[in-house]
Amino acid sequence: MIALIVAKAKNNVIGKDNQLIWHLPEDLKHFKALTTGHIIIMGRKTLESLPCKLPNREHWVVTRQEGYVPPYEGVRIFHSPEEALDAAQQVDDTVYCIGGAELYGAMLPMADRLYVTELEDSFDGDAVFPVIDETVFKKTAEEKRQPTADHGGFAFVTYDRIRR
Numbered sequence: 001m002i003a004l005i006v007a008k009a010k011n012n013v014i015g016k017d018n019q020l021i022w023h024l025p026e027d028l029k030h031f032k033a034l035t036t037g038h039i040i041i042m043g044r045k046t047l048e049s050l051p052c053k054l055p056n057r058e059h060w061v062v063t064r065q066e067g068y069v070p071p072y073e074g075v076r077i078f079h080s081p082e083e084a085l086d087a088a089q090q091v092d093d094t095v096y097c098i099g100g101a102e103l104y105g106a107m108l109p110m111a112d113r114l115y116v117t118e119l120e121d122s123f124d125g126d127a128v129f130p131v132i133d134e135t136v137f138k139k140t141a142e143e144k145r146q147p148t149a150d151h152g153g154f155a156f157v158t159y160d161r162i163r164r
């Protein structure tokens with residue numbers, strides 16, 4: 001299965017200046033619980049935005065640059081999303097695309113499932129998740145979280161593909 005995992009604001013913003021905008025510890029735990037033990041595929045800019053390699057996950061990066069040298073050892077390099085997905089699906093039952101905006105756009109047409117953390121607030125940013133076509137992806141689960149003093153409300157939403 002090809003899964004996309006993303007946290008997006010109400011206005012679909014996912015990042016600004018190559019960084020995440022909000023700090024939601026519960027979402028980071030959710031991300032860790034789902035992706036640990038799996039291959040995570042990401043765009044070169046998202047790889048370079050990580051503070052370090054994420055433990056117990058294989059990092060695969062997509063770049064157009066020949067001879068790209070990643071900032072961390074052990075990162076596998078691919079030159080198209082299709083090439084990365086073909087190789088990943090041969091060795092992992094669930095492969096996660098973890099962003100960013102350009103990679104999500106390229107992989108959404110191939111995704112089977114979307115794990116979307118939907119924030120109730122809008123944010124200013126420069127990286128945006130594509131609009132989810134609900135005639136293609138059906139919402140199959142939703143777990144809401146109330147706002148607190150630290151953050152606004154959000155929900156863990158799962159979408160499954162209903163047509164190609």
Ligand SMILES: NC(=O)c1ccc[n+]([C@@H]2O[C@H](COP(=O)([O-])OP(=O)(O)OC[C@H]3O[C@@H](n4cnc5c(N)ncnc54)[C@H](OP(=O)(O)O)[C@@H]3O)[C@@H](O)[C@H]2O)c1
Nearest residue numbers: 007015018019020043044045046063064099100101102103
């Ligand atoms: N909220 C979230 O859940 C979330 C998750 C991840 C990232 N983000 C945010 O998203 C932003 C980064 O997104 P982004 O769109 O700027 O960058 P990105 O998708 O992470 O990386 C873009 C780069 O990936 C490579 N690439 C993309 N499509 C390709 C293709 N079809 N074939 C080959 N290489 C390809 C290119 O690398 P080269 O330039 O090296 O050729 C391109 O410049 C940041 O703000 C980050 O914090 C948010």
